Amino acid sequence: MDWLHWLFYVGVILGAVPVMVMAFIWLERRGLGRLQLRPGPNRAGPFGILQPVADAIKVLTKEDIVPVAGDHWVHFVAPLVVFAPAMLVFTVIPFQEDGGLVRGLVPDLNIGILYIVAVSSISTIGVFMAAWGSNNKYSLISAFRSMAQVVSYEIPLALAILGVVLAAGTMSLTGIVQAQAVPFIVMQPLGFIIFFIAATAELNRTPFDLMEAESEMVAGYHIEYSGMKFALFYLAEYAYTVGISAIAATLFLGGWKAPWGVGPQVGVLWLVVKILLVFMVILWIRGTFPRVRVDQLMGFAWKFLFPLSLINIFIIAAESLAWPGLPWWLLFPNTAIALVLVVVWSGLFRLGGGRVQV
């Protein structure tokens, strides 16, 4: 029956993720419209709900253009290299409790979170391949920016995850969810803030979307892509956003666990609700903040996130040594420490206040 398990969950993931991605694309466009005083797409179907379908059909019928001077094979493979890791992230997300109806493909992988961190960095290579294969200067500048950004933000991201691993005592995602009697967002607010900001930067979403800055480099690394290849980049961006939301929901919001014990049988629905919640916050941030400059981007990662994530690890480690099992009342000192650290540390440096300062 082993092969049946694999077949079933591969089917579930390959089916559910694109459907979710399409729903989230619709949600993002409608929500973003609301935030910007406009209705968003509202022509295709009721409330414009068929807009992603219409877009998909349009993009499938588009001509596929490959630059003559580009590297054809690299140009062809790059969208797949970007898209595959976004799907691979979902293989280790646990959907439900042990003994539940749908558990996930490999929810008990003992290095689950390490696997996610490893796999999600692969897509950066795809971005660079796309830029190289396109033989376009804007694509290359975009890929350089993306590389620098991902390398800088991967460190606080991994360190924030390390705080969770320290507190849970395991790298398995199922174990991490089970360890959250109180969700880690309450227990480690500082870690969550760092994780969330770094993850937004990893996703190249709006305050940190320097690599596809429309006003500077048109569309960045996928400027030379059209048709289904472009659609794959688009899908991968959203699939990865959903993936990061799922990771955030699993690591910090208690995954499948039902809050206040309401309906523990439908853990997978709770997981979807929590993913939706995280996604809405990402969307809200996208609709609010302007894009940062390159120097601000780097300064923020190295002057703010990196030291704070180190301090966070020290705090969590000391607490786990002093009070093994981390009792719930630790959330009060941890919240206080997070507030004080954010306020004090942001006073320690300037990010060039409107001018480039060398």
Add this chain to the structure above:
Amino acid sequence: MSKFDRFGLGLAKGLALTGKTLLSRPNITVQYPEQRLDVSRRLRGPELVWVALKCTGCATCAKSCPQGSIELATSQELVDNKYEVVEFLVDHGRCMFCGLCVEACPFDALYMGRGYERAAYRRGDLVLPKEKLQMSADRQPSAYCRPEMEAELPLQTLLVYGQTRAKR
């Protein structure tokens, strides 16, 4: 600006503002085919409105037209001390909507229009004879150079008048 704006309070303020717009939904987009805005009362719309009863066929409009896009011909003999206008042809494809013909008309027989959906598939369709130039339900005159008409027309839909939504 408070002292804590630099410490992350500014970000929270921005989030609160967009959150408010998300919940209050002040949607200012006009859903065009279903909703329409009222245009300016003195619009020089892309059409002329001709009133046959007032026209004496003096051809002042045709003489004032810098493009020469108005053709006017009257009958040879007087009927009731009046020349009948036989032909009044306006080429809207060449018209630049300067309004000089309307200003020149000594008998207020010519008006600029208020419509704005006057595109056609062929150039020939833009040359309108006198039957089509007359006032009708979807061919209303504007108050350009006719200030006495202005009071009857609806105000233009503008945010400065406090109208955030178009009338249905």
